Amino acid sequence: MTNADVLRGRRALAGCAVALLCSVSAAAAASADPAPARIAVFGFELDDFSGGAGLAGNSAADRRYLDQATSEARRLLAQSGRYSLVEVSAAEDEAAKEHTLHQCHGCEAAIAFKLGAEQSFVGVVTRISRTDYAVRFEIRDARSGDLIRAQNSDLRLGADYSWSRGAAALIESGLLGAP
Known part of the structure; x- marks a missing residue:
């Protein structure tokens, strides 16, 4: 050699x-x-404690701003690479249709499970007055219903058109910024 x-x-x-x-x-x-978690992101809901809460109900403007907050949440979660969105429009449960999931104490987990998700996401804008609001979200394990993560914002000054910014800030700092 x-x-x-x-x-x-x-x-x-x-x-x-x-x-x-x-x-x-x-x-x-x-x-x-790890593979992205399949998550059912239900539409943001309004919990109105303001002085005029019972008078106007959910106005078209409120619905539009809640839809913007939902769109922003879905965009951020999908872009993070940690989550894969599951379509929620087929949800048949009354609480999902009536936008009252935030009042059912975790029933959204079972709905998300039926839709093929591993986790559920419910976001809520709590209106204190016409210019004070708080944003919160809960993520649950779809199989067990156990709470995985819950985040609440402090009161923020701003009108209803800023709900999507409040939701985005809470998701970015309280969920996506966390390890």
Whole structure:
């Protein structure tokens, strides 16, 4: 065997070692990133404690601002890579249709499970007055109904058109910013 043959053999062995290390490294990286959780994000709901709460009900403007908050929540969760959104429009439960999931103490988990989700998300805007509101959300395990995470904002000054910004800030800092 010549020195050239030995050198070629060492190079081939080194190439195999590099390929093996790369495949082990790729497998470790793939197992470190879990698959996104399938989450059913139900529409944000209004819990109105303001002085005029019973007079106007949910106005068209309120519904529009709640829809904007829902869209923003869905966008942020989907873009995070941690979550895969499950379509919720097929939910047949009365609480989902009436936008009263925040009052059913976790019933949304079972609804989410029926829809094929692993987790449920319910967001609520609590109106204290026409310019003071709080935002909260709850995420539950769809199989067990156990609360996984709940976040509440402090009161924020702003009108109803800022609900989506409040929801986004809470999700970004209270959920996506958390490890």
